[in-house]
Amino acid sequence: MNDSFSKQPDRSGFSRRSLLKLLGAGSGALALLSEGLRAALPQRPPERLQTFTGPGANPHWNSVGPFFTEPQKDPLILLTDRPVQLETPRHFLGSAFTPNSEFYVRWHLDELPNVVDLSAWRLRIEGNVEKPFSLSMADLMKRFKPVSIAAANQCSGNSRSRFQPRVAGGQWGNGAMGNALWTGVPLKELLDAAGVKSGSVQVQFDGLDQGKGPEGLGSHKFLKSLDLNNPVLAECLVAYTMNGEPLPLLNGFPTRLVVPGYFATYWVKSLAHIRVLDKPDENFWMKTGYRVPDTPRGTTTPEEIKAGTVKTIPVGKMPVRSFLISPDGSTKIPEEMPVTLRGIAFSGFGRVTKVEISTNDKVWREASLGEDYGQYSFRTWDISWTPPRPGRYSILVRATDEKGNIQPDEGVWNPGGYLWNKIEREEFVVGTAT
Amino acid sequence: MSRVATMKYLSAFILAACFGLLPLAAQTAHDETQLGVYTSGDYDGIAQTEPRGLRPGAVYSVDAYPLDAPRLAAGDGRELVASYCNTCHSTRYITMQSPLPAATWDAEVNKMVKTFGQPIPPDAVAKIIAYLQSHYTPETRKE
Numbered sequence: 309m310n311d312s313f314s315k316q317p318d319r320s321g322f323s324r325r326s327l328l329k330l331l332g333a334g335s336g337a338l339a340l341l342s343e344g345l346r347a348a349l350p351q352r353p354p355e356r357l358q359t360f361t362g363p364g365a366n367p368h369w370n371s372v373g374p375f376f377t378e379p380q381k382d383p384l385i386l387l388t389d390r391p392v393q394l395e396t397p398r399h400f401l402g403s404a405f406t407p408n409s410e411f412y413v414r415w416h417l418d419e420l421p422n423v424v425d426l427s428a429w430r431l432r433i434e435g436n437v438e439k440p441f442s443l444s445m446a447d448l449m450k451r452f453k454p455v456s457i458a459a460a461n462q463c464s465g466n467s468r469s470r471f472q473p474r475v476a477g478g479q480w481g482n483g484a485m486g487n488a489l490w491t492g493v494p495l496k497e498l499l500d501a502a503g504v505k506s507g508s509v510q511v512q513f514d515g516l517d518q519g520k521g522p523e524g525l526g527s528h529k530f531l532k533s534l535d536l537n538n539p540v541l542a543e544c545l546v547a548y549t550m551n552g553e554p555l556p557l558l559n560g561f562p563t564r565l566v567v568p569g570y571f572a573t574y575w576v577k578s579l580a581h582i583r584v585l586d587k588p589d590e591n592f593w594m595k596t597g598y599r600v601p602d603t604p605r606g607t608t609t610p611e612e613i614k615a616g617t618v619k620t621i622p623v624g625k626m627p628v629r630s631f632l633i634s635p636d637g638s639t640k641i642p643e644e645m646p647v648t649l650r651g652i653a654f655s656g657f658g659r660v661t662k663v664e665i666s667t668n669d670k671v672w673r674e675a676s677l678g679e680d681y682g683q684y685s686f687r688t689w690d691i692s693w694t695p696p697r698p699g700r701y702s703i704l705v706r707a708t709d710e711k712g713n714i715q716p717d718e719g720v721w722n723p724g725g726y727l728w729n730k731i732e733r734e735e736f737v738v739g740t741a742t
Numbered sequence: 743m744s745r746v747a748t749m750k751y752l753s754a755f756i757l758a759a760c761f762g763l764l765p766l767a768a769q770t771a772h773d774e775t776q777l778g779v780y781t782s783g784d785y786d787g788i789a790q791t792e793p794r795g796l797r798p799g800a801v802y803s804v805d806a807y808p809l810d811a812p813r814l815a816a817g818d819g820r821e822l823v824a825s826y827c828n829t830c831h832s833t834r835y836i837t838m839q840s841p842l843p844a845a846t847w848d849a850e851v852n853k854m855v856k857t858f859g860q861p862i863p864p865d866a867v868a869k870i871i872a873y874l875q876s877h878y879t880p881e882t883r884k885e
Contacts, residue, residue: 341776349776353783359812362840363880373838375788379804383788389810390832418831422807427800474840476850520830527830527858557804592857 361479366469369398369636369734370481380556382409387478391415392558395483402633402650404678404686405458406486408551413558414463414484414572416530416593417519421557421578424516429562431498431546435512435584438503445562448548452493457545457568458685460487460654464571464598464623468725473610475725482631482732487654487686490566492547495582499541504584510535512583513565513576526592532574533589534567543568546579568684569625569656571726573598598623599724606727607720626656627729628715630663630689630707637734642741646694649675652686655709659683662708665691668701675705683710695738706731812837815885819873826862826870827854836874841883847874 357372366372376386378394387393393414400410430442443451463484465477478484499511512533521527534541545566547555555561560577567574573593589595599620600606605627608618630653641647653660659680664672678688695701706715719730770777794805812834814820827833842850851871854860862870876882 341773345774345776349779353781353785360837360840360883366840374810376808376810377788377791378807386810386834387838388832388834389808390834392807420807422805423801423803425801469840474842476839476842476846479838479840522859525857525859527860554802557802561802596857 361469362474365472365474366479366481368481370483371395371469371479372481378413378558380409380558381413384410384412385481385483387480391418391420393478394558395480396486397483398633398636401483401485401631401652402688404652404681404688405488405551406686408488408553408556408559411486411488411550411556411559412463412484414478415517415558415577417517417527419519420517421561424557424562424578426562429580431563431580431582433498433502433582433584435582436505436508436586437499437584438505439501441502443498445548448493448546448563452497454491455494455545456489456491457543457566458487458489458681459566459568460485460626460656460684460686461566461572461575462486462626462629462654464573464726465724467728470719470728470730471721471725472719473721475723477725484572487652488550489552489681490545490547490564491549491552492545492563492566494542495544495546495565496542498546498582499584502584504536505586507586508536508584509587510585510589511541512581512585512589513574513579514581514583515560515576516578516580526597529591530576531589531591531593532576532598533585533594534574536584540567540570546582571598571623571626571656573623594622597724598726600726601722605716605720605729606722608722610721610723613723623724623726624656626654627727628655628657628660628707628709628713629653629729629732630660630705630715631732632665632703632705632734635736637736640737640739641695643695643698643738644741646692648690649693649703649705650688650690651705652688653707654684654686655707655711655713656684657713658710660687660707661710663687663689664706664708665693666704667693667695668699672706695736698738698740701736701738702733703736704731704733810834813885815877817873817876819869819876822866822870823873826860826866829860830854830858836878839878841878841880844875844879847871847878850874 359372361372370385371387373386375383377383378392384394385397387395394412396410396412426445430444432442434440466480466484467482468477469479469481510533512531514531518529519527546563547566548563550559555564563579565576565579600623601608602619602621612618631651632649633651635647649665653663663675665675666672675689675691708714715729715731717731720727814833848871851867855862855867
């Protein structure tokens with residue numbers, strides 16, 4: 309036989325070469341595959357992620373629960389089904405505005421609204437005021453000039469699963485946050501219309517939701533209050549749209565309080581009562597829950613907590629944070645291929661003025677900032693990165709706000725699992741290109 | 743696919759099967775790649791849901807929120823946990839946690855009774871704490 313003959317198809321339609329290859333398919337031909345090729349592809353399904361992490365820190369960007377579909381939502385990461393707590397997957401957080409159907413969800417009490425009849429629903433402004441009154445949705449929309457604000461909403465316990473030692477509570481990864489354009493009525497206009505009586509100290513927010521616990525306890529009502537002399541009141545909105553749409557029920561339809569720069573615990577959902585108080589709110593969610601050590605960065609130690617020496621204050625503004633959203637490290641990058649690193653940053657203390665990344669050389673390089681939607685909004689950033697040679701890379705990202713607050717490379721610890729804002733890092737594997 | 747090509751694939755499959763050599767990956771003229779690798783496994787899809795029928799009027803609603811009870815570790819006290827803890831929240835509140843120290847479980851259950859007012863008889867409290875400590879601490883948690 310000669311080569312020219314071997315290339316002729318035989319009567320069955322196979323070339324000799326292809327027949328040999330075929331016969332060798334199971335063993336011979338596979339043996340021809342390089343070690344690297346074979347190792348790249350184990351012949352089995354990928355392992356499922358274990359649905360809890362610990363006692364070490366959660367090493368994943370998000371929490372580890374299954375994807376789960378709730379009404380008006382795309383599949384999000386399930387923390388708990390009753391009451392509902394859902395985390396937004398990382399890749400939905402790369403844009404300045406988080407879509408409503410991907411926006412994270414966190415309720416405290418299990419009787420949350422499935423149905424709201426707007427013919428009966430009223431927002432009530434009451435308590436220590438001259439003229440208590442109530443408003444229908446039509447009143448809210450027509451009697452007041454709508455105001456919009458872009459504002460990031462972040463759970464106080466976002467990234468709680470990073471804590472060491474771990475603390476009890478929702479084991480959020482980084483996805484208990486989102487940014488939206490909120491539109492509604494300024495809280496101040498409602499308070500002014502009612503006439504706050506002198507001697508008033510706080511304003512309390514009360515939603516439609518309730519729990520099965522006894523009246524008067526935190527297991528029955530989730531209530532939050534802000535001091536009347538807090539400057540943030542001038543920026544608060546009673547929002548009836550979110551990104552130009554009605555709020556999903558899980559995010560607080562029909563109205564939700566927006567407290568720009570503050571953690572989401574104050575952003576009471578399905579808001580029904582705005583109540584002016586003549587003495588400080590002592591309900592569980594103010595007096596016991598959502599409190600942080602009155603120390604720099606709200607950090608303390610388990611020993612100090614045990615000793616009972618830690619003074620606490622209600623959680624407040626969100627410290628500056630930044631996140632690398634994509635690429636997410638799950639894909640290898642060839643050396644010398646320019647890739648665009650993208651993410652978001654925000655701060656409750658002032659506009660984000662700088663986002664920097666560093667790689668293995670530990671040099672901070674400034675990223676370009678995206679459009680400025682206001683000081684409380686997510687700000688997108690991007691920067692091109694060309695990995696110079698193969699290997700493992702650790703990419704760090706940190707943001708600075710206009711008050712000069714800069715993300716530190718140290719975590720915090722407090723028993724509530726609040727205020728995490730350590731510099732984020734992502735590991736990348738860079739391969740050869742030749 | 744042409745008839746000849748179909749025949750070719752079929753014969754290839756039969757030939758390979760005869761030799762007990764069902765290929766794991768397709769053959770290719772390119773040595774630098776593996777092609778057509780599939781595997782069967784226990785993959786779940788997430789079902790899409792029917793759009794809701796909407797009616798005009800002032801009532802705005804969504805469907806019932808779906809429950810997805812986790813598997814709790816088998817052992818004494820599981821039924822007490824499933825009944826008492828489930829009153830206010832699903833037992834995913836337990837399985838979602840990181841493994842917690844025994845003292846933390848003690849404090850958590852006592853918080854439910856003393857702070858949140860769940861009326862659990864003292865002997866049941868003790869059994870619930872013992873169950874959580876037996877299955878959900880760093881030393882004891884298996885699943």
